[in-house]
Amino acid sequence: MIIRNEDVKELMAEVPEGHTHLRVSLVLHDGSEMVFQEATVANLVRAYITLKTHPRKNRVRLKGKRLDQRKEGFAEWQLLGAEGEDETA
Numbered sequence: 001m002i003i004r005n006e007d008v009k010e011l012m013a014e015v016p017e018g019h020t021h022l023r024v025s026l027v028l029h030d031g032s033e034m035v036f037q038e039a040t041v042a043n044l045v046r047a048y049i050t051l052k053t054h055p056r057k058n059r060v061r062l063k064g065k066r067l068d069q070r071k072e073g074f075a076e077w078q079l080l081g082a083e084g085e086d087e088t089a
Contacts, residue, residue: 003028013041043079 003026010027022038036044047060062079070076 039075039079 007028007030008026009029010025012025012027013022014025015022022041024036024041026034026036043062047062050060051057061082063082064077065080066077067074068076070078
């Protein structure tokens with residue numbers, strides 16, 4: 001699915017009442033809605049910034065992985081850079 005800018009009816013970023021983390025809601029003109037948690041948005045932004053600022057990179061691939069050992073406060077499920085999967089021109 002490719003979502004074009006003109007497909008978007010509304011985008012709302014907020015910290016819902018009673019929560020501490022950001023949520024982003026994307027509503028399309030066809031009525032479908034997607035809600036992204038903060039960690040997902042952060043990973044999208046991280047990949048985007050990496051590609052836009054790196055002089056030769058043209059791909060970033062993050063893969064989901066469940067971590068048994070992680071830093072305190074970090075979620076068990078993380079999107080991590082896949083070794084050897086980033087490409088440079």
